[in-house]
Amino acid sequence: xxxxxxxxEDLGKFGNIAEFQPELxxxxxDYYGEVFKEGELSEREKALIALAVSHTVQCPYCIDAYTTxxxxxxxxxxxxxxxxxxxAAIRGGASLVHGVQxxxxxxxxxx
Numbered sequence: 001x002x003x004x005x006x007x008x009e010d011l012g013k014f015g016n017i018a019e020f021q022p023e024l025x026x027x028x029x030d031y032y033g034e035v036f037k038e039g040e041l042s043e044r045e046k047a048l049i050a051l052a053v054s055h056t057v058q059c060p061y062c063i064d065a066y067t068t069x070x071x072x073x074x075x076x077x078x079x080x081x082x083x084x085x086x087x088a089a090i091r092g093g094a095s096l097v098h099g100v101q102x103x104x105x106x107x108x109x110x111x
Contacts, residue, residue, distance in 0.1 A: 011061045044073035051080055052087035 018025030036046050047070040054062035070080050 006060045008064065011064055014061070042073075044070070044075055047073045048075055048079060048083040051075075052083040055084050056087045056091050 015025075015029070018029075036043065036050075041049070047066055050062065051066040051070050054066050067080065070083075
């Protein structure tokens with residue numbers, strides 16, 4: 001069987017990005033940690049947002065991490081799937097709203 005480009009074990013190596021640029025990695029991980037702390041949004045809500053965004057940017061590592069994280073923070077399967085549908089609706093809507101740009105161009109050319 002052919003090996004996949006994405007290797008599940010690489011998710012555990014995320015911290016290794018500090019090897020080539022420790023100062024910037026520290027800044028990123030400090031910021032990342034602060035973002036996911038309980039605040040105006042609960043940790044569960046933030047995990048669900050991250051799960052939805054993960055699907056939008058199609059990051060298999062993020063999908064893996066935030067599926068686990070969402071479950072650990074108490075999200076249900078239904079909540080997780082609903083978050084993904086929200087992301088899909090926004091992504092689809094963003095594509096469709098750009099159709100207005102095409103329509104404007106067609107109207108400009110047709111005049």
